Amino acid sequence: MAAPEETTARPLEHDSAAALPFETHDTGALYVTGEHIAVAGERSLATGPLGSTILRVATPAVASMLLMTVFASVDAFWVGTRIGSAGLAAVTAAVFWIWLIVSIAEMVSVGLTAVAARRRGEGRPAEAARVAGDALALTLALGAAVAVLGLAILPRLFALMGTPPDVTLLGARYLGTYLIGAPLIFGFFVVDAAFRAAGDTRTPFLLLSTSVVATLVLDPVLILGLLGAPTLGIRGAAIATLATRGIVFVIGLVLLRRRAMIRFGAPRAHAMKSILRVGLPTATTGVAFALIYVVITRIATPFGTPALAA
Structure with missing residues (x-):
């Protein structure tokens, strides 16, 4: 036998x-x-149970998307009611370029979500954390590059849309301030993606909720100069956005470190290539979407500032 x-x-x-x-x-x-x-x-x-698992993961994710809509509307509300139609038109025109910037940021965040989730599925959480560190280094570099390039061509961005001089002036103030803080925006997207790659959609929702509430408070304070703050007008709206995103970016980064979900080291080219290979199609789609609205804005501009604001 x-x-x-x-x-x-x-x-x-x-x-x-x-x-x-x-x-x-x-x-x-x-x-x-x-x-x-x-x-x-x-x-x-x-x-x-599959149903409860889907609800547990999807509900915070859907709520986060709704909060993003609220976030985008806060600046428009305060600027439109306090500065007027020219200010609202400026924010509207600037937002289309901001969509393009966000699409570039999502190139890294989408790629990180896919690659880090795969590493966790392979039973390699330490490598997933290391990939998150690579993604953060990559996105901060991209954010800095976007800021430098965007500020260099800022007047041309509004010239492409043919906006009136008053709208161009206000729009350049708003978008220029936003560009200075682009690395903070890019960093927040990576923090958000690192949590989602681990199946945690609740923490990003709480971080975004904190950011929205803080923006609701800071917008009128900085735009109107309340509570002893300087009256910054439309630039104050952009600063409020950057300040609140920067705060939750730092908080999220601390939480990732405490949970060993991000590790830092010398940036690795192969990891960055994997991230970009997955995220590039998403970025391309987003950039195309933003450019379509730039063209629509160009078409709407001859009808006057109120039409552009609408």
Whole structure:
């Protein structure tokens, strides 16, 4: 009778970003049992009722998208009611260029979400954290480059839309201030993506909620010069946006560090290429979408400032 073959452990060969069955352990270690990979302290996304899991992940994500809409409307409300139609038209025109800037930021955040989630699915949370660090270095560099280039061609951006002189002046103040803080905006997108890659949509929602509430308070203070603050007008609206995004960016970064979800080291070209390869199609679509609205603005400009503001 032949002796039974001795079984030897083999490395897992998963090569996809698909979720694997997780179990929660409280020892702070990584467990591999058969085909199950368990990362300590993480809630499972692959076990339990499907409906409740979808709701748990999707509800904060949907709420975050709604908050982004509110966030974009806050500046428009205060500028439109306190500065007038020229100010509202300036914000409207600037927002289309901001959409383009955000599309570039999403190139990194979308790529990070995919690559880091895949590393976690492979049972390599430390590598996922390292990729997040690479993504942060990449996005801060991109944010700085966008800021420098955008400020250099700022007058031409509004010339392309043919905006009236008063709208161009206000729009340049608003967009120019926003561009100075572009690295903060880019950084926040990476922080958001790092949490989502781990299946955590609640923390980004709370961070964005904090940012929206803070903007609701800071906008009138900085635009109108309340509570002893200087009266900054339309520039104050942009500063309020940057200040609140910067605050939640730092808070999110601290939380990622405490949870060992981001690690820093020398930037790795291969990791950055993987991120860009995934995120580039999304960025291309977003840039095209923004440019379409730039063209629409050019068409609407001859009808006057009220039409542009609308």
